[in-house]
Amino acid sequence: MLTEENIDAKRWDGIYKLLDRSSLIHPDFQPIEEIKDFVKEAKILVIGAGGLGCEILKNLALSGFRDIHVIDMDTIDISNLNRQFLFRRADVGKSKAETAATFVNRRVQGVNVTPHFCKIQDKDEDFYSEFALIICGLDSIEARRWINATLVGMADPESPDTMKPLIDGGTEGFKGQARVILPRMTSCYECSMDMLSKPTGFPLCTIANTPRLPEHCIEWASVLEWPKVHGDRKADTDDPKDIQWLYETALARAKEFNIQGVTYSLTQGVVKNIIPAIASTNAIIAASCCNEALKIATTSAKYLDNYMMYTGNDSVYTYTFQHQRKDDCPVCGQSALKLEFRGDKTLEDFIEYLKEKPDAQLKKPSVAIGGKPLYMPAPKQLEEALRPNLEKTLKELLSSGDEITITDTTLPFSLQIVLTLV
Amino acid sequence: MDAKTQKYDRQLRLWGGNGQEALESAHILLVNASPVGCEVLKNLILPGIGQFTIVDAGTVALHDVGSNFFFDLESVGKSRAEKACEFLSELNEDAKGHWIKNDISTLLKEKPDFLDQFTIVMVSEVTQELATKIAKICWDHGKTTQAKKQISFVWVRTVGLIGAARIVTPEHTIVETHPDSVADLRIDSPFPELDAYWRTFDFDTQDNLEFGHIPYVAILLKFMDQWKKEHNGQTPSTYAEKNQLKALIRSGMRSADDENFEEALSSVLRSCQATVVPSSIKDLFSDPEVENLTAESIDFWVLVKALKEFVADTSKSAGLLPLSGTIPDMKAQTDSYVKLQSIYKAKAKQDAQVVAEITGRVLEKIGRPKNSIAFVDIEAFCKFSAFLKVVRHRSLESEYVEPKTEQIALHLADPDSVFVQYVLLRASDAFYGDHGRYPGENESWEEDVEHLQGNVATLLESWGVDKEAVSPERVHEICRYGMGAIHNIASLMGGVVSQEIIKVITRQYVPMNNTVLFDGAASVTGVFEL
Numbered sequence: 011m012l013t014e015e016n017i018d019a020k021r022w023d024g025i026y027k028l029l030d031r032s033s034l035i036h037p038d039f040q041p042i043e044e045i046k047d048f049v050k051e052a053k054i055l056v057i058g059a060g061g062l063g064c065e066i067l068k069n070l071a072l073s074g075f076r077d078i079h080v081i082d083m084d085t086i087d088i089s090n091l092n093r094q095f096l097f098r099r100a101d102v103g104k105s106k107a108e109t110a111a112t113f114v115n116r117r118v119q120g121v122n123v124t125p126h127f128c129k130i131q132d133k134d135e136d137f138y139s140e141f142a143l144i145i146c147g148l149d150s151i152e153a154r155r156w157i158n159a160t161l162v163g164m165a166d167p168e169s170p171d172t173m174k175p176l177i178d179g180g181t182e183g184f185k186g187q188a189r190v191i192l193p194r195m196t197s198c199y200e201c202s203m204d205m206l207s208k209p210t211g212f213p214l215c216t217i218a219n220t221p222r223l224p225e226h227c228i229e230w231a232s233v234l235e236w237p238k239v240h241g242d243r244k245a246d247t248d249d250p251k252d253i254q255w256l257y258e259t260a261l262a263r264a265k266e267f268n269i270q271g272v273t274y275s276l277t278q279g280v281v282k283n284i285i286p287a288i289a290s291t292n293a294i295i296a297a298s299c300c301n302e303a304l305k306i307a308t309t310s311a312k313y314l315d316n317y318m319m320y321t322g323n324d325s326v327y328t329y330t331f332q333h334q335r336k337d338d339c340p341v342c343g344q345s346a347l348k349l350e351f352r353g354d355k356t357l358e359d360f361i362e363y364l365k366e367k368p369d370a371q372l373k374k375p376s377v378a379i380g381g382k383p384l385y386m387p388a389p390k391q392l393e394e395a396l397r398p399n400l401e402k403t404l405k406e407l408l409s410s411g412d413e414i415t416i417t418d419t420t421l422p423f424s425l426q427i428v429l430t431l432v
Numbered sequence: 433m434d435a436k437t438q439k440y441d442r443q444l445r446l447w448g449g450n451g452q453e454a455l456e457s458a459h460i461l462l463v464n465a466s467p468v469g470c471e472v473l474k475n476l477i478l479p480g481i482g483q484f485t486i487v488d489a490g491t492v493a494l495h496d497v498g499s500n501f502f503f504d505l506e507s508v509g510k511s512r513a514e515k516a517c518e519f520l521s522e523l524n525e526d527a528k529g530h531w532i533k534n535d536i537s538t539l540l541k542e543k544p545d546f547l548d549q550f551t552i553v554m555v556s557e558v559t560q561e562l563a564t565k566i567a568k569i570c571w572d573h574g575k576t577t578q579a580k581k582q583i584s585f586v587w588v589r590t591v592g593l594i595g596a597a598r599i600v601t602p603e604h605t606i607v608e609t610h611p612d613s614v615a616d617l618r619i620d621s622p623f624p625e626l627d628a629y630w631r632t633f634d635f636d637t638q639d640n641l642e643f644g645h646i647p648y649v650a651i652l653l654k655f656m657d658q659w660k661k662e663h664n665g666q667t668p669s670t671y672a673e674k675n676q677l678k679a680l681i682r683s684g685m686r687s688a689d690d691e692n693f694e695e696a697l698s699s700v701l702r703s704c705q706a707t708v709v710p711s712s713i714k715d716l717f718s719d720p721e722v723e724n725l726t727a728e729s730i731d732f733w734v735l736v737k738a739l740k741e742f743v744a745d746t747s748k749s750a751g752l753l754p755l756s757g758t759i760p761d762m763k764a765q766t767d768s769y770v771k772l773q774s775i776y777k778a779k780a781k782q783d784a785q786v787v788a789e790i791t792g793r794v795l796e797k798i799g800r801p802k803n804s805i806a807f808v809d810i811e812a813f814c815k816f817s818a819f820l821k822v823v824r825h826r827s828l829e830s831e832y833v834e835p836k837t838e839q840i841a842l843h844l845a846d847p848d849s850v851f852v853q854y855v856l857l858r859a860s861d862a863f864y865g866d867h868g869r870y871p872g873e874n875e876s877w878e879e880d881v882e883h884l885q886g887n888v889a890t891l892l893e894s895w896g897v898d899k900e901a902v903s904p905e906r907v908h909e910i911c912r913y914g915m916g917a918i919h920n921i922a923s924l925m926g927g928v929v930s931q932e933i934i935k936v937i938t939r940q941y942v943p944m945n946n947t948v949l950f951d952g953a954a955s956v957t958g959v960f961e962l
């Protein structure tokens with residue numbers, strides 16, 4: 011008869027060799043039994059049960075972690091099945107977190123994955139403080155910013171237990187990145203916002219007046235025509251009927267302007283902002299994240315400090331580097347962000363500039379000075395009252411060196427900017 | 433949209449219908465249901481590879497369960513081939529799985545042509561000797577039959593935190609390399625229709641709205657024309673000259689806010705270079721495959737030959753490649769943009785037609801029907817003609833018999849290079865030759881360090897490289913790993929290798945040449961041509 015320890019020793023042979031044996035490359039590592047116990051007992055949180063999340067859950071379970079939680083508000087869609095391998099056709103419509111947890115619990119005996127079928131924002135700091143480590147496999151910038159700001163906010167350098175390592179992965183097509191964030195010690199997600207490309211989206215005047223690309227026609231159908239025809243009902247981008255309407259409307263406009271290339275697939279891609287995704291890239295990035303998690307949890311080898319980029323379009327290329335913290339990071343930085351802007355420009359110009367600034371990624375920003383609002387996109391009455399300010403120049407509204415506050419629904423914190431008028 | 437298109441939507445946006453078709457026609461063999469091998473299969477079955485076959489004589493052990501997601505505790509004692517095939521098949525009903533509970537060497541003795549049915553032959557958990565033998569069968573198959581029927585060979589392995597993969601495809605030709613942009617604007621050498629186009633804009637009399645919407649291509653053409661007149665027909669070539677051209681463009685602005693002028697200025701360095709045939713394409717023109725074209729040659733080489741003749745016929749091509757016909761978006765009125773687009777498209781079509789005529793003649797000359805390559809394929813070939821790529825991997829045999837010692841010495845001169853892991857894996861193979869087991873497998877693992885150090889020294893000496901190039905700490909570390917399989921590393925290598933296999937099968941994007949190494953302790957990869 012094999013005892014449980016015996017089974018464990020054989021089952022985790024590869025990992026236990028690493029944990030039982032000292033290293034000359036990593037001389038600080040002490041191979042003690044407590045490390046194996048820590049792996050079995052540590053509570054690990056996985057955010058997202060999608061393409062990366064499925065891989066991460068599998069990898070953590072096969073790293074010997076047993077107390078794993080997963081949080082995801084999404085349900086399974088048919089287009090997930092080409093990579094989210096814990097789901098089958100019969101699971102379409104079910105909770106991703108619950109389905110993934112059930113599958114991994116069944117396959118990897120001894121592991122206990124606990125699902126949370128809700129938004130990350132539904133959980134409070136008490137919930138997040140229970141975990142030893144958090145791994146993020148999200149496709150949303152907004153959700154990433156939120157969890158990053160929350161974890162950095164919780165971190166108190168005086169008490170090490172409050173510093174939750176955050177390992178973040180992301181993919182697009184054949185490319186991806188994995189990074190390790192140690193709140194208040196390394197650069198955070200917000201510190202690297204300027205690495206994102208400019209928000210896609212086309213100027214309204216192009217869509218309305220001078221369409222050139224099939225995408226312009228699709229945006230016209232969804233942004234301008236849809237509300238005209240359907241009033242307050244928003245288009246449901248998961249409903250083929252709504253996509254079909256948008257497609258036909260865009261196609262008609264394209265014909266009128268002699269523009270080629272509007273297809274159903276492109277329409278869907280533009281209105282849902284679809285990012286190509288494949289199993290292999292998710293596997294690479296998720297495995298890299300979990301490799302770092304195991305190294306951090308066991309100290310058996312140096313962990314990533316702090317960023318690895320992967321590109322597979324042309325050969326295999328990775329770039330591993332230390333991303334630098336930003337002093338004026340609105341989340342983990344020490345000083346307010348400083349900006350220069352022309353004083354003879356209007357408040358509207360300034361707001362447009364903020365929207366296009368890749369490291370801000372704002373949708374409908376509100377601007378205030380000393381607690382007094384200069385502009386707010388909602389509620390309606392307030393918006394109407396403040397609208398005349400949009401036409402005014404910054405010189406008229408404030409003085410150089412004033413500190414202004416930007417808030418936005420996409421922003422989990424307020425942005426303080428010291429604005430110098432030039 | 434049918435159910436299959438819906439299921440594969442996120443990948444069809446990368447490799448399209450033709451890539452998907454290639455994937456669905458492919459059959460991959462996995463020798464040994466190792467953790468990394470099964471991870472590769474997972475990532476190929478999900479996007480819909482046609483068929484896969486697993487050959488493995490072994491039964492599932494406990495350490496397999498801890499490192500491979502396609503076994504569970506109940507699988508212990510059962511056939512590895514059968515169990516892995518069962519769990520992997522659940523991933524996608526479109527992929528057909530087969531399993532054979534047998535040893536590959538025995539199988540090859542019984543059926544010498546067993547490998548002929550596969551697109552890809554992937555081996556793992558095999559000795560260097562067996563890998564070399566199987567690689568040679570695949571290589572010889574490619575040399576003796578048409579290049580269309582090549583078998584690509586892949587050897588993938590993980591040892592502790594280390595991963596390595598070697599690919600052997602004798603010749604891999606790619607049209608759809610997916611460059612960032614295929615725009616080819618010909619600002620320096622406009623064809624007549626393009627030259628006539630910019631002259632339709634009157635820069636002096638247009639009102640501000642029209643002026644602000646002159647496409648930047650027309651702006652560049654106008655000022656390039658002026659520059660050439662002032663410089664004896666020469667185009668700006670140095671950085672300083674391009675800055676002078678920028679200054680000239682800036683002088684034509686009416687206000688500092690003219691976005692179209694801003695677009696023109698920011699594209700001067702990129703768009704105003706002399707249009708030439710890239711040297712990588714000229715190299716293809718003198719490839720032996722082009723010189724010795726036969727009826728057996730693949731379409732790619734027929735088309736390269738036609739392309740070469742097109743470029744040589746300067747009356748039709750001006751000595752340039754066929755136009756891609758693609759332009760970027762730019763600030764412009766709809767009409768002027770659509771007009772500009774149609775000018776480029778029409779010229780591209782015209783060029784493709786000329787190439788098609790030449791192709792017909794080339795085909796006839798080698799004894800093939802003159803329409804046996806479809807016009808759409810010729811058009812695609814022309815569109816991407818500046819980015820064609822041929823990857824030729826060395827055989828595994830030549831890696832061992834004729835090592836590239838100069839490059840190896842260079843790799844090893846860099847103390848941070850991941851290449852040291854290659855040396856350690858090769859030394860481990862030599863260790864296996866001596867002892868019939870791998871270093872560090874036993875409890876008394878540290879006793880293996882000295883012997884392995886000897887294997888490393890012998891190997892380095894055989895390359896004429898400094899014996900100290902691999903530190904004793906690193907030798908100690910791979911003994912620490914003791915051939916153990918760690919799932920994260922298997923999964924990562926499974927992702928890397930499946931990505932490469934997809935590129936090989938779809939003939940899209942560019943596969944690596946020819947060995948990738950991953951060091952999970954340092955979180956770095958490296959690609960080496962061995």
Ligand SMILES: [Zn+2]
Nearest residue numbers: 198201339342
């Ligand atoms: Zn920060």
